Amino acid sequence: MSLQKYKPKFDVGEAVDRVMTLVDTVSDEKFWHGLLGDRVTGLLKRYFGNDFVMITLMFYVYPILRGNWQEVVKFVKARLTPARRQVWVQVHPREDIFKSIEEYVISHLVCNTDDRKGVASYSKEHRGDGPSVIVAPHLGKTNRIQYGEHTVYVQWKKYQFKNAKKKKKGSDDGSDDGRELSMFPSYLELSLDSAKGVTIYTLKKILQEWSDINNEKPEKKEEDKRMLVNMYDMGSGYWTFKETFDARELGSVNLAPGLKERLVTDVNRFMTQEQYYLDRDIPYRRGYLLYGPPGTGKSSIIQALAGHAQVDLRQVKISKLFTYDKFARAVERLRTRSILVIEDIDHSRIKTLGMSSFLNILDGLDSKSGMIIIFTCNDINKIEPAILRPGRIDVKIKLDYAVGKQMEGLFWRIFDLDKKEIKALCKEEKKKLLAIKDDEDTGDEDDQGTETPGLSEDEGSQDGSTSDSSDDDNDDDIDCNLDEVLVGRKECLQETLDKIKPMIPDGHVTPAELQVLFTSIILENGPMAPYQVLMSALMDRVPEFLERVRLDRLQAEAFQKESDKKKK
Structure with missing residues (x-):
């Protein structure tokens, strides 16, 4: 006789009967008297039999169940679902x-x-x-x-986060203000x-x-290839991507003679001399200060410099900086090939951050090797002297109101024609000459029809001229006429520039104001408008422009005086 493994049988009816017996026993009052005693059972009966107590208990328990219901569902689902590695x-x-x-x-x-x-x-x-x-x-x-x-x-x-509402400000988890x-x-x-x-x-x-x-860029034609610059803003101690833009060409930035070349040369030399710094135990960082009135080209040269050096821009505004810890954390996460731009360094907000802490990030133990920092401000006299010392700011460049050379550069950049515009002008001149040629040919045919009405086509084709040679002559006429137009345009522009330079003295207006003056003429008349019209409109606009600049300066002075009174 062989032994067989015992397998208990599961009887559904018996299981249901046992469950019902258990429920019947638990619902009997004698069960609770025997389990808890008469006194405790009486108290429970008195309170749980009260409708008011039960309703209050429901209002108390419901939010607890509701808040943890998702966790309960997740727990049950995790138990029932086989785990995947x-x-x-x-x-x-x-x-x-x-x-x-x-x-x-x-x-x-x-x-x-x-x-x-x-x-x-x-x-x-x-x-x-x-x-x-x-x-x-x-x-x-x-x-x-x-x-x-x-x-x-x-x-x-x-x-x-657990107890998210109790988190302190500035905590590393990002819960700065206890929001939901x-x-x-x-x-x-x-x-x-x-x-x-x-x-x-x-x-x-x-x-x-x-x-x-995702970062693949469509291939551009050779003439359209430009350097792209990524810009980041500082958030709660972290860098947030803002935008990617076409870097400005250095040639499009018009500064006073020598300033742009000085800045670009210094940055190029610094970026190629890392080993020199390291071999001599010199901290490898460089600080620049660009200061001067608004509209003098500080932002423009920074964007062009980032494109030239092929680095990212990391932007920090002192007016929006709240704590030293966040600033230190952002600097720590700074990439090597990037320019840190700190704007409004003359803002009063820097005093509340703690000057010693701020300076420690610039050249102390918290500073980062390989940093290029560009500070900007309007008034250098409002900056703490401790920030200006060498080692923190190594190169100071003042971008001031426009001088004659800047005006000339802006003038020719805006009013001179580029290759596309010259091609468009060539097409216009070709249309004009062809129209004139057609009119002359039509007049000649009428004259020939009157004088020699019996002339045949064959006889007419034996004049000694062919259509091909006629086309070549037309092309020569067009080229000559275009050269004359371009020479005449340049002479007119130079004559106008010589007239307006004495009208706008050096150090009187900003490059941004000049750019607005020149571009407004283009916008009102169109870039392909006759150059005589453009230059006439510019000459008429200069007195009005100077008066508007004068009124803007008066308004700025009045605003500054009012601000100083409020501070006192």
Whole structure:
């Protein structure tokens, strides 16, 4: 006789009967008298039998259950769902990579027909009449992106902190003012199912490829290629991407003679002499101060310098800087190939930050090697002398009101014709000459028809001239006429410039004001308007322009006096 393993049988009816017996026993008052005693049972009966007590208890318990219901559901779901082994990474909004990865994810998620929620955004692809709109699945659920042989799981998650409302200001978790969790930005969590050969570096490689794909720039024609500059603003101790713009060409910035060359040369030498600094134990950093009235070209030269040096711009406004810790954290996260621009260094806000702490970031233990810092201000006399000493600010350049050479550079840059405009002017001259030629030919045919009515086509073609030679003559006439037009235009422009230079003395207006004067003439008349019209309009506008500048200066002085009175 063989032994068999005993397998107990499960009887559903018996199980239900036992459950009902248990409920019947628990609901019997004698059970609770025996378990808790007569006194405790009497007290519970008295309070729980009171409707008012029960209603109050419901109002108290309901918010607790409601607040933790999602956690309960997640817990149950996690227990019931078989766990997957995964490798995963988090991408946070404060990181530079976040924007690229998020744009790639949104552009590659596809909504199903049964989805009832989604997120709309612009695609990088553009139609002929404007940008394309894409709709991605709702960010609250786990989404899948099939990338080659890998399935990448993507989920947006919210930052969660215990006792978020009790967090102190300036804490590292980002909860500066105890706002509700829903106000915090979401971060991305990307994961892969663990398998043979799948590691965290597999996910790193995928993210690198996504970033490269998203940052690909369409190839430009040789004449349209320009350097791009990324600009970042400082947030709560972190750098936030602001925009990418075409860097200005150095030739488009008109400063007083020698200033631009001095600045560019110094930056070039500093960036190529890192080993020299390190070999001699000299702190490898450089500070510049650009000061002067508003509109004198401080922002323009900084943008052009960033494009020339092929570096990012990191912008800090002292008026919006709140704590030393945030500023120190941002400097610590500064990349080597970037220019730190600190605006409004003469702002009174810097005193409240703590001068010693601020200086320690510039050249103390908290400073960063390889930093290029450009300070800007309007009034150098309002800056603490401790900031101005060498080692913190090494080069000081004053950008003042425009002088004659600056005016000349602005004048020719705005009124002179570029290659495209010369081609357009050539087409216009060609049309005029061809129209004149057609009129002359029509007149000749009429004369010939009157004098020799019996002349045949064959006889007429034996004059000794052909259509090809006629076209060559026309082209020569057009080239000669265009040269005459360009020479005449340049002479007229030079004559006008010689007249307005004495009318606008040196050190009286800013380059920005001159630029507005010149461009307003172009906007009102058009860049291809006859040069005589443009120069006549400019001569008539100069007296009005000078009067407006005078009134602006008076208004600024009155405002400053009123501000000084309020401070007193």
